[in-house]
């Protein structure tokens with residue numbers, strides 16, 4: 001079995017950062033914030049930077065400093081950050097039924113429930129919304145299109161609000177652990193060995209589901225129902241050993257997104273030498289402790 | 296996630312804004328994050344200039360036909376940018392523009408990337424305003440997208456929204472049928488089928504549909520016992536009615552049929568386990584079928600049928616061995 005090429009992944013992340021003036025980077029400008037999050041968190045999990053150190057040196061809410069420390073020079077991005085953090089609109093986006101809209105146009109989605117609850121929890125402002133209604137909305141959802149990404153948002157929101165007791169953990173755990181691909185045509189198509197996780201039946205396994213499915217399994221304490229060792233192997237098989245980075249499936253092109261989710265998955269699987277990641281907040285545990293518990 | 300933006304043909308025809316008379320009064324606004332080390336690519340120039348003019352009209356909150364046209368160009372270059380789409384809606388509202396054009400516009404964007412969140416969000420906004428006038432166009436649009444990508448989550452989600460909000464249920468079950476005839480492993484089509492039989496106001500709900508759906512599903516299972524989706528669908532047909540689940544002889548007999556074909560079918564075994572858990576009494580024939588599989592897999596006999604099934608599943612579904620062990624352990628607790 002291969003090993004984690006941690007040093008290579010660090011170089012890969014740094015090289016992406018340097019390429020930010022490339023054509024691709026310009027076209028994907030709106031994703032810069034995501035990229036910063038994926039890249040920085042990956043570096044932290046690999047023990048290369050301490051996101052916590054950023055928070056220790058500076059006030060968490062001093063957005064200007066955080067932003068400049070992270071080399072996000074654009075004022076526009078700073079403005080977005082400021083809006084995200086200071087705008088009480090996050091709370092105002094809650095609807096009467098407890099759900100959240102993404103913006104003034106009112107699209108409702110569990111993504112927004114999770115994001116709103118996450119933001120407000122990090123800011124110690126959960127009291128600004130009706131948590132009971134938010135939880136009630138999530139627990140009464142009718143999943144017409146069941147997807148692990150939506151499950152993650154729901155389970156994450158419930159975990160952050162201390163409401164996991166609303167979930168039938170055995171039933172959900174079974175549904176989630178069935179996503180580990182064992183055999184069948186799908187494996188032949190994807191050139192992958194057993195062990196990866198997919199999003200829906202008959203879909204190809206994909207490294208990013210090691211985040212969506214796995215974090216949910218960890219939150220409801222059913223991760224021992226899957227074959228962790230095989231999943232570790234699957235993720236390691238998706239590494240570009242030469243140039244760093246992790247792809248969705250073996251032999252595909254790498255990107256920062258899947259590199260983050262692969263590394264995050266390995267952290268949740270307690271791969272040796274990695275920092276622990278909080279499955280609900282999607283941040284390193286020490287960062288969450290500092291922000292939420294003030295430790 | 297990677298977007299293919301406009302292709303090179305259109306780039307050739309592009310006229311810079313500074314050379315267009317109708318834009319001569321506008322002073323473009325540069326991005327204010329310092330000097331951008333410029334890579335001299337024609338495409339990038341177009342991108343930068345378009346965005347500079349976009350910033351100018353956005354700042355002035357100009358809601359004019361030319362600003363609308365500008366957003367068309369800007370979205371073509373950068374279809375994931377939320378701000379441009381958002382601004383486009385403001386302009387459309389102000390101009391009270393004909394929203395039929397928006398359907399064509401989003402159609403074109405979908406051809407570039409049908410997994411763009413902004414595109415679907417915009418499409419819903421338009422359909423919401425057009426109301427039932429949009430029902431057939433939206434069903435056709437999603438059908439077209441699903442033809443190229445049968446599992447496109449956004450398209451399914453949009454389609455379900457249309458059905459719930461605007462209607463158009465009449466042919467939906469037939470549509471699912473068609474998709475399943477093409478590919479019986481298409482989980483999205485099974486999923487949609489479930490959506491239709493449980494939600495359509497024309498069909499009378501799950502209980503009314505159960506009989507015909509069960510017989511349809513059993514046929515699909517017998518043809519492809521390895522299809523996770525059809526087993527899952529079958530279980531869904533008895534949602535909140537475990538008594539009927541355990542007491543419908545058809546379910547047990549499909550398990551028997553699959554298992555006695557000496558098929559090491561995980562789904563049949565786990566279905567049987569689930570049936571017994573809800574009170575089903577297994578026949579001699581079923582016990583024999585399980586026993587035969589047990590023998591051929593060299594699994595030791597257990598004190599009762601359910602434990603034997605768990606042991607078999609531990610062997611046949613090794614990736615979830617801990618789950619099946621847990622299932623067995625709670626059986627023991629129940630027996631105490």
Ligand SMILES: [Zn+2]
Pocket residue numbers: 206207208209248258
């Ligand atoms: Zn992926």
